Amino acid sequence: MRQILLDTETTGFDPKTGDRIIEIGAVELVKRKLTHNNYHQYIQPERDVPQDAIDVHGITNEFLKDKPVFAQVVDDFMNFVAGAELIIHNAPFDVGFINHELSMLPDNKWGTIEAHCQITDSLKMARKAYPGQRNSLDALCKRFDIDNSNRTLHGALLDSEILADVYLAMTGGQTDLMLMNEDPNAKLDQQANLSQQRAPLKVLRASEAELEAHASKLAAISKKCDRTIQW
Template sequence: MRSVVLDTETTGMPVTDGHRIIEIGCVELLGRRLTGRHFHVYLQPDRDSDEGAIAVHGISNAFLADKPRFPEVAEAFLEFIQDAQLIIHNAPFDIGFLNNEFALLSQPQRVDVAANCSVLDTLVMARERHPGQRNNLNALCKRYGVDNSGRELHGALLDAEILADVYLAMTGGQTSLSLAGNASDGDTSRSGNTLGDIRRLPAGRAPGRVIRASAPELAEHAARLTLIEKAAGAPALWTQLAQPVVV
């Protein structure tokens, strides 16, 4: 599945008071892996930001003065998110602002973002998994061990990148460890014992030196697997791979 992790920054809130989007940041996930593709724009909102909003994101009115307006980027933005699963923290906020921007176009395209994409709200997911706890992005980073040390202020692209890491941690990390390696003839299909496949070596290549994990490293590894299992509600992939193989 193709997913797009999305975040916005605005002049303030709520949207019904005439507030506008000033930044959109998106990163792409394919097969639960970051592809490196992203969509990022700053926007001229044709109004000033509230002082409280500037204190949150640090984007000044002067900085936005020469930036494009939403109609100039609307088509490219729609193309980037089309048919993707949108992953958003507190989705009603961002979707409401995006739909408002489309409604304000001089020739409205009558775009309902949620009608063009499926939407997964990580705030709803976090509240279901951690009821009664703080579930903002900073709290989730701390809970799941995601580095957010560079997040002194909110920023749409930075927050989308951080949310992508949080989402992957919340849902069990990677879904494929690619332990079988790549077949030289391009055939990636495997049959039988996967663990047996990864022991095969190319002709003439000697086995590498095996470095055993220390007791503290094994304990840390076990603790991490436990955290993944609690978050995913199912055994971690590594645990499943470690089960004895019946031949």
Template sequence: MRQIVLDTETTGLEPSQGHRIIEIGCVEMVERRLTGNNFHQYLQPDREIDQAAIEVHGITNEFLADKPRFGDLVDDFLAYIEGAELIIHNAPFDVGFLNHELRLLGGDHPTLDAVCSVVDTLVMAKKMHPGQRNSLDALCKRYDINNSHRELHGALLDAEILADVYLMMTGGQGALSLDAGRGEGDTAGERIQRLDSSRPRLKVVRANVEELALHQQRLDMIEKGAGSCLWRRMESPESADS
């Protein structure tokens, strides 16, 4: 499975008021492993950035003056996300802005839902933690993910943090960590091990006929001694239907 964790920064809150995307940050995961094949770009929006937005992300018009426009990289961006599952926190915001940018270009550019599927981690978090705060900062605190380096919002930084949050929310890498050797003050977020994409896949060794027969003999012994065998109950069709 190929997943892209995505975040954007914008000139303001509403594309209907002419606001534009000024930063796109994407982090790629394949089979729940970070690959390092990221997509990151600042964009020239051809309009002023709201002061309230600058206070959130710190990006200024002066900084963006020499940056490309969305139309300059749209083909690269669409090729990068095509066929992937997008992981976004508060997806309607980012998807709305991206579709707005695609509409502004005209032509035959597709909308985002025609290119890939979208998972909204805010919706996930609300179902998992009803009645609680579910901002990205709140989730980092809940899952012990260190985001102390996040003084301002940034699309790539927030995508990297959201990747850690998503893995923790869905029983990812941190769930298998052992506490042995853990120093005082360590956090689960700091213990998440990002495996190198070049690491070979684990070899699957399947049981042969003789080993399967020995396994059945062991189950017979358990069933005879205990009166029932949980393993066989789990394997039975009746158990699967219940």
């Protein structure tokens, strides 16, 4: 089971008015364990980044000047996410931007992101689990006691890493704490050794008086419900 926690930073709120993606961050989970096989890319949006957006994420026009455009990185990005479950906080926002970028390619061989990935909205999950409460990433970090002190500005990779911690906490934690390269047979051997070290279980048998009391009770129940009871 391959899952990818994903986040984007953009020039604004609406791709239909010309806003573009400027950063993509993605963190991979396999069997609910972090693999550290992540994806991170800054993107030249081919337009200016407004100051109000810079105030949110700190990514300036000067910084993006020499970064590749989306068309130059799209294949690497799509090959990385293809076949995975994408877990995104407020998924319609990021999916809308990614699909808009894909639609602007001269020969869009990829179509839409949904054609290659299952999309899961972690914000929708949180709202269902905690109705009427604040369910922003910061609020969920506070709820699950997750350290997000490094999040002074929004950043796609950092937010994806935080979302991974939030998602695992929200869905019950890691189900298997073995390291990715740990031998599963070693775990089975360890369990066998523990079983051998246990003392034999003591069997306590009912006395004659207890058996007679049990039979008497069953007879009384059988008479009351008008059918034979056998336990």
